[in-house]
Amino acid sequence: MKVKELMTPKESIPCMSPETYLDAAMSTFFETQLPELPVLENERLVGSLPLRSVLRGTTEALISLKHKEEREKRSSIILQSINEGLIMIDKNLVIREYNRAAEELLGAEASERIGSKAVVITRGTSPVFEVMQTGKPRFNVMSPLSDGRIFSVNYVPMLENGNVVGVIQTFRDITGQEEMRSQLLASRDELDRAFALTLPNSRVEHKLKNTPEYRDVYDPDTGEITITEVIADGGYKHVVNALKVLADLNNKGIMSLLGISKDVLVQSIIFHDLGKSQPQFEIGQTADPLDEFEESYAHAQRSADIAAHFYQRNADVIWLVKYHHHQETQLPSDFPNHLKPMLRLLKLVDGLSAALTRRDATIRLDVDGTRVYVYERNAHPDFNKSRVVDLFTGEIIEIPDYPIIEG
Ligand SMILES: [Fe+2]
Ligand SMILES: [Fe+2]
Known part of the structure; x- marks a missing residue:
């Protein structure tokens, strides 16, 4: 007997190519029952494939798939179990991960959000873009939402070979804590009463309560304003609001700074617009505001005179009141250097109080050493200006507004 009587003829042997997938090869083995198949490339024999190699290959693939699935399952459980909201976005701002806490905090379904574009509602630059660009994380970014809640948000870049491929945001609701912090500022009545006690006498109170402030709209074409509201006791409200801002800064530690005196500032605020x-x-x-309103230097001088001659306030208070409308470059050469940090603070507090009194602004302040971070929001976005002021150097840097994360 010769081999040819037993062999499988060449035409009946199915061929594999090096590119054939293992599962296809597997079914060929089952169909043909052959223990080994030839591998051809461009009609040339380039190798042979024994069944046992296929079995080993598929088993290994199955095991690693199982490990991968288990790992994914485990990380998904971890992701879902953390109490902080977590949203992962890729570099095209498409949401890739959205955990259960995020669903609860933002009232959205993960199934709807994953795969869709993240909505970053923010004026100016959101930290997301900054983190994408720099590859550096940002932690504990205070983020007020449009519904009044306040979130603390971390932004951590996802890096692949040194390139940022996305950002992970984790966040929690800190509204309760923030409310506690601002409770002092909220109890307006109490503060009003306490403030009345700090006033030198009823004449000062009377003057403040009878100095109106106005709300208006400005027409840039004519340069004129139209009065929309008269705040009859605007002078009083302005001082109370300034003291509120100062109390907030006090809470945040500004008074521990060298050269900042609470008493001098309180007195300066009371007298500055008197x-x-x-x-x-x-x-x-x-009306044309340039015609109708007196130049600010004039009332500053008058207020300083009143504080000095009728109320014998100390020299520091007089200096601050007299120059509270001057640009730093316009200050006289004998203006005491040691008062400059307080002058900067007074001007800041004065401006913020005006925003609160006349524009219903929302203000958030943070103190970091000699720097005051100011986040200001007004009904009219033209007035929005977030900045950091260094009380010691006088440097003012505009900063991005606090972010509103996707809601
Ligand atoms: Fe003033
Ligand atoms: Fe003022």
Whole structure:
């Protein structure tokens, strides 16, 4: 007997190519029952494939798949179990991961959000973009949401070979803690009463309560303003709001700074606008502010005179009140250097109080050493300006507004 009587003829042997997938090869083995198959490339024999190699290969693949699945299952359990909201976005801002806490905190379904684009509602730059660009994480970014809640958000870059491929945001609701912090500021009535006690006498109170402040809209074409609201006791409200801002800064540690005196500042705030003479306007009236309002230097000088001669305030208070509208470059050469940090603080507090009194602004302050971080939001975005002021150097840097993460 010769081999040819037993062999499988060449035409009946199915061929594999080096590119054939293992599962296809597997079914060929089952169909043909052959223990080994030839591998051809461009009609040339380039190798042979024994069944046992296929079995070993598929078993290994199955085991590693099982490990991978288990790992994925485990990391998904970890992801779901953490109490902080977690959203992972890729570099095209597409949401890739959205855990259960995120669903609860943001009231959205992960199944709807994953795969769709993240909505980053923020004016200016969101930390997401910054982290994408720099590859450096940002932690504990205070983020007020449009519904009034406040979240603390971490932004951590996902790196692959040194390149940022996405950002992981984790966040928690800290509204309760923040509310506790601002409780002092919220109890306005108590503060009002406490403030009345700090006033030198009823004449000062009377003057403040009868100095109006106005809300208006400005027409850039004509340069005129139209009065929209008269705040009859605006002078009083302005001082109370300034003291509120100062109390907030005090809470955050500003008074521990060298050269910052609470007493001097409180007195300066009480007296700074006492010499103000306001025009009388009615709602709906249109006016040219340059004609109608006295130059600010004038009331600053008058207020300083009142503080000095009728109330014998100390020299520091007088300096601060007299120059609270001057640019730093316009200060006289004998202006005491040691008062500059307090002058900067007074001007900051004055401006913020004006925003609170006349524009219903929302303000958030943070103190970091000699720097004050100011996040200011107004109904009219033109006035929005977030900045960091260094009280010692006078340097002012504009900063991005606090972010609002996707909601
Ligand atoms: Fe003033
Ligand atoms: Fe003022």
